[in-house]
Amino acid sequence: MTHFVDRRLNPKGKSLANRQRFLRRARAQIRDAVQKSLKDAAVADIGKERKIKISTKGTGEPRFRLDPKASGERDFVLPGNREFMPGDSIDKPKSGQGGGGKDASDSGEGEDDFEFTMTQDEILDIFFEDLELPNLVRTTLKETPNKKWQRAGITTAGSPTQINLLRTMRNSYGRRLALKRPTPKDVAELEEQLLAAEQETPVDGEKISALKERLARAIAKRKWVSFIDPIDVRFNSFTEQPVPTSQAVMFCLMDVSGSMGEREKDLAKRFYMLLHLFLKRRYKKVDVVFIRHTHDAQEVNEQEFFYSRQSGGTIVSTALEKMLEIQKARYATADWNIYAAQASDGYTQSGDARTCVEMLNQQIMPLCQYYAYIEILDEREMEVFASEDSGAELWRAYRTVASEWDNFATKRIAKPADIFPVFRELFKKAEGSHG
Amino acid sequence: MADYLFTDSEWDFATVERTYKAIEEIALNDLKLDVYPNQIEIISSEQMLDAYSSIAMPLMYNHWSFGKTFAREEAMYRAGYSALAYEVVINSSPCISYLLEENTMTMQALVMAHAAFGHNHFFKNNYLFRQWTNAEGIMDYLAFAKKYIAACEERYGHDEVEAVLDSAHALMHQGVFRYRRPPRPSKEKLLEKRRRRAQYEESAYNELWRTLPSGVEPPAANPTTAIDEDFGGEVRLPEENLLYFIEKNSPTLKAWQRETLRIVRNLAQYFYPQRQLQVMNEGCATFVHYTIMNLMYDRGLITEGSWMEFMHSHTSVVFQPEFSDRRYHGFNPYALGYGMMNDIRRICENPTAEDRDWFPQFAGNGDWIGTLKDAWANYRDESFIEQFLSPKLMRDFRMFALYDKAEASTFKVSAIHNDDGYRRVRSNLARQYDVGTADPYIQVTGADLKGNRTLFLSHDMHRGVPLHNQTKELVLGHIERLWGHDVKLEERAA
Numbered sequence: 067m068t069h070f071v072d073r074r075l076n077p078k079g080k081s082l083a084n085r086q087r088f089l090r091r092a093r094a095q096i097r098d099a100v101q102k103s104l105k106d107a108a109v110a111d112i113g114k115e116r117k118i119k120i121s122t123k124g125t126g127e128p129r130f131r132l133d134p135k136a137s138g139e140r141d142f143v144l145p146g147n148r149e150f151m152p153g154d155s156i157d158k159p160k161s162g163q164g165g166g167g168k169d170a171s172d173s174g175e176g177e178d179d180f181e182f183t184m185t186q187d188e189i190l191d192i193f194f195e196d197l198e199l200p201n202l203v204r205t206t207l208k209e210t211p212n213k214k215w216q217r218a219g220i221t222t223a224g225s226p227t228q229i230n231l232l233r234t235m236r237n238s239y240g241r242r243l244a245l246k247r248p249t250p251k252d253v254a255e256l257e258e259q260l261l262a263a264e265q266e267t268p269v270d271g272e273k274i275s276a277l278k279e280r281l282a283r284a285i286a287k288r289k290w291v292s293f294i295d296p297i298d299v300r301f302n303s304f305t306e307q308p309v310p311t312s313q314a315v316m317f318c319l320m321d322v323s324g325s326m327g328e329r330e331k332d333l334a335k336r337f338y339m340l341l342h343l344f345l346k347r348r349y350k351k352v353d354v355v356f357i358r359h360t361h362d363a364q365e366v367n368e369q370e371f372f373y374s375r376q377s378g379g380t381i382v383s384t385a386l387e388k389m390l391e392i393q394k395a396r397y398a399t400a401d402w403n404i405y406a407a408q409a410s411d412g413y414t415q416s417g418d419a420r421t422c423v424e425m426l427n428q429q430i431m432p433l434c435q436y437y438a439y440i441e442i443l444d445e446r447e448m449e450v451f452a453s454e455d456s457g458a459e460l461w462r463a464y465r466t467v468a469s470e471w472d473n474f475a476t477k478r479i480a481k482p483a484d485i486f487p488v489f490r491e492l493f494k495k496a497e498g499s500h501g
Numbered sequence: 502m503a504d505y506l507f508t509d510s511e512w513d514f515a516t517v518e519r520t521y522k523a524i525e526e527i528a529l530n531d532l533k534l535d536v537y538p539n540q541i542e543i544i545s546s547e548q549m550l551d552a553y554s555s556i557a558m559p560l561m562y563n564h565w566s567f568g569k570t571f572a573r574e575e576a577m578y579r580a581g582y583s584a585l586a587y588e589v590v591i592n593s594s595p596c597i598s599y600l601l602e603e604n605t606m607t608m609q610a611l612v613m614a615h616a617a618f619g620h621n622h623f624f625k626n627n628y629l630f631r632q633w634t635n636a637e638g639i640m641d642y643l644a645f646a647k648k649y650i651a652a653c654e655e656r657y658g659h660d661e662v663e664a665v666l667d668s669a670h671a672l673m674h675q676g677v678f679r680y681r682r683p684p685r686p687s688k689e690k691l692l693e694k695r696r697r698r699a700q701y702e703e704s705a706y707n708e709l710w711r712t713l714p715s716g717v718e719p720p721a722a723n724p725t726t727a728i729d730e731d732f733g734g735e736v737r738l739p740e741e742n743l744l745y746f747i748e749k750n751s752p753t754l755k756a757w758q759r760e761t762l763r764i765v766r767n768l769a770q771y772f773y774p775q776r777q778l779q780v781m782n783e784g785c786a787t788f789v790h791y792t793i794m795n796l797m798y799d800r801g802l803i804t805e806g807s808w809m810e811f812m813h814s815h816t817s818v819v820f821q822p823e824f825s826d827r828r829y830h831g832f833n834p835y836a837l838g839y840g841m842m843n844d845i846r847r848i849c850e851n852p853t854a855e856d857r858d859w860f861p862q863f864a865g866n867g868d869w870i871g872t873l874k875d876a877w878a879n880y881r882d883e884s885f886i887e888q889f890l891s892p893k894l895m896r897d898f899r900m901f902a903l904y905d906k907a908e909a910s911t912f913k914v915s916a917i918h919n920d921d922g923y924r925r926v927r928s929n930l931a932r933q934y935d936v937g938t939a940d941p942y943i944q945v946t947g948a949d950l951k952g953n954r955t956l957f958l959s960h961d962m963h964r965g966v967p968l969h970n971q972t973k974e975l976v977l978g979h980i981e982r983l984w985g986h987d988v989k990l991e992e993r994a995a
Binding site: 068069070071072073074076078080081083084085086087088089090091092117125126127128129130131132133134135136137138139140141142143144145146147148150151152153154155156157158180181182183 | 514517518521525538540541542543544548551554555564565566567568569572576595599663667670673674675821822823824826829832899900902905907909910912913914915916917918919929930932933940941943960962963965966967968970972973975976979
């Protein structure tokens with residue numbers, strides 16, 4: 067009569083549909099909350115599950131309810147009387163629901179903000195949405211295009227250096243056996259027999275001619291059944307295999323002089339976050355190096371990088387020098403994939419831009435997998451510099467670098483949605499290698 | 502010593518089944534309970550969260566509010582603020598109880614006694630459940646509702662369906678028949694209706710209609726098919742069931758929207774008795790598990806350690822914080838219900854002079870099982886408290902009554918647990934559990950169906966307490982969405 071049912075193996079995530087509906091419903095609040103939470107997060111923390119706190123506005127479920135605080139009268143009963151006698155007066159609790167002013171029946175409403183955990187995917191969705199990442203890119207943050215040769219069995223064609231002797235000889239031996247190729251020993255035996263027959267008396271002409279014929283056939287057969295025939299030959303085969311290089315270093319370069327304000331740094335941060343996320347998907351280990359510069363460059367920690375401010379002029383090449391110095395000391399190109407991301411408001415000391423271009427062309431670009439430069443403008447400047455060609459000195463200088471190197475990207479941005487195009491090439495490559 | 506049913510805290514199916522048999526024997530033979538057949542399901546914690554975020558119904562249709570509850574509960578659970586419920590039980594036949602896989606064997610025994618026998622007996626016997634909910638049909642109905650809503654979402658889009666559900670949910674408490682019994686179609690009629698509904702769906706389905714601009718309703722295959730048979734029936738006023746009235750009379754709703762309202766209304770009606778029976782339902786289940794577990798211990802079926810574990814859990818369930826305690830959130834229905842039922846047993850077995858005075862009908866009759874079963878069957882929270890709350894229990898809880906006038910800056914203590922106060926405290930408490938007065942009393946008083954189609958509502962204020970203003974506006978917005986025209990609400994002193 068009684069049934070015991072084990073439901074534990076039932077498909078999980080039954081509430082997923084409800085959750086999606088909820089996230090969709092609270093989209094606006096959640097997006098604000100995610101962005102706020104990412105603002106305070108470290109660059110490397112993007113793509114971790116995190117707690118999100120949203121207000122219940124927009125996801126309220128209103129019901130008619132009574133408001134005895136507004137007017138009217140009521141009686142209610144409480145437990146736990148200690149000293150009260152009939153006729154006593156008790157001060158009402160000041161506000162909210164504290165104390166005993168609330169009876170059980172009208173509760174259940176008036177929830178405040180509430181907190182819940184969003185998974186990595188859900189967070190990324192929102193992060194990507196803001197950056198207007200194309201859908202394909204969202205799903206194909208793919209493996210690295212690095213290649214390694216790997217043994218891939220045996221083939222019948224190849225270069226002589228790759229001959230597989232063992233296989234070749236085995237084939238040859240089998241073929242020789244099957245075709246009954248006379249061995250040198252067989253030939254020598256026949257020759258011996260022939261010699262003996264010739265010396266025999268009386269001379270048996272018939273026997274001699276038969277032996278001669280056999281000998282001739284054997285020698286001929288040895289000729290046409292070759293010792294190694296082209297069909298015996300086998301080669302070792304190798305194929306290209308993409309292998310994830312296990313580590314990458316990401317250099318974040320930023321101008322921190324007075325002209326870079328809160329907004330500029332926030333945009334820069336998102337830019338770094340996206341790059342980090344991208345690298346994270348490709349490499350097992352990602353190091354991040356923060357280099358800030360004014361007229362002088364320093365390696366700093368993330369906190370200082372984003373939040374401290376320095377005064378001074380702006381010499382961009384100092385940061386490049388610093389980067390090279392660190393790279394030489396700690397990140398050998400053989401072991402590390404090097405990525406660099408530079409953010410600036412486009413201003414540098416006059417003449418410095420040429421130094422930068424030289425350094426980039428000759429020293430840095432040969433080392434880098436990818437170098438991205440973003441210039442953060444405000445919306446008004448964005449209109450002024452509508453054309454790609456016009457711009458400040460640094461911009462024009464970098465444009466020449468970009469024309470020479472495929473893996474050098476430059477972009478002006480004024481709002482989050484402008485960030486992604488910087489990476490377009492980067493992502494395209496990733497897709498291409500798999501498409 | 503007799504053989505223990507289990508000595509380990511780990512459970513397995515064989516042990517659970519053996520223990521269930523032992524509990525069943527006590528429940529049926531000693532307590533003489535009368536239950537629906539049981540179905541016991543073991544679920545994981547995620548499934549448990551699932552279950553009670555969709556208002557404890559396993560087959561609920563999809564709606565964002567359930568996702569919200571789930572997200573919140575999950576966060577609370579993960580942060581360790583709240584433990585999961587040990588059990589969820591569904592008023593259906595067979596009666597389905599969920600056991601959490603993490604429970605120890607003792608907890609599984611407790612939960613089976615609590616849910617599979619305590620709640621189950623109450624569901625089967627209480628007059629409100631018997632009259633108002635259809636335990637046999639609920640699962641089928643939920644399955645139908647889930648499918649129907651999903652089909653609507655597919656056909657009319659998530660947003661459209663969500664809008665109707667949002668508005669309907671806002672009126673859930675105004676979507677029940679409180680006094681007159683809802684017309685309950687016989688099973689055959691229901692099946693026939695469902696068959697016709699399905700047939701309609703099939704016949705009206707046409708790939709072409711999906712390409713129409715939104716707002717164009719595909720015509721029914723056969724206009725005489727009475728899919729809207731109930732629409733525009735006689736208007737009986739005043740009508741307290743807002744959802745019902747709107748469903749039948751709204752000038753703008755489409756057939757599927759009416760059906761959606763009907764689904765929400767039926768669910769509201771199904772849950773309405775539970776809202777009136779919180780104290781009794783939990784009290785009954787708690788009393789039953791307490792009694793059964795103790796009998797099992799007395800008979801040497803469970804170990805002392807197991808009994809201690811049970812007592813620890815039991816006492817935290819029936820803990821009642823005092824009003825000044827930070828943990829206080831109103832009366833704990835488990836504590837009050839269990840307290841009263843335990844007290845009834847005491848009055849039956851060992852009455853004091855005071856008890857004989859107050860409860861001459863049953864004090865000292867010795868038949869606590871009969872007395873309790875009668876109470877479980879024939880009362881609801883309000884009447885149960887009014888009838889059975891004893892002076893001793895009021896003293897134990899140290900209850901006192903306050904009088905609150907909104908304009909005054911203080912509450913006035915109107916009665917305490919003394920000879921002068923017992924009756925007043927008791928009836929005030931009973932009133933507190935009367936859903937009829939706790940919910941605002943809102944009725945449809947008129948609808949200008951021939952003119953500008955304004956819908957007139959009234960709120961009859963009980964003792965001058967008005968509606969909460971902000972939520973009132975929000976809910977009125979929802980009503981306007983459903984009704985499609987102006988809605989006017991008048992608050993009047995009763």
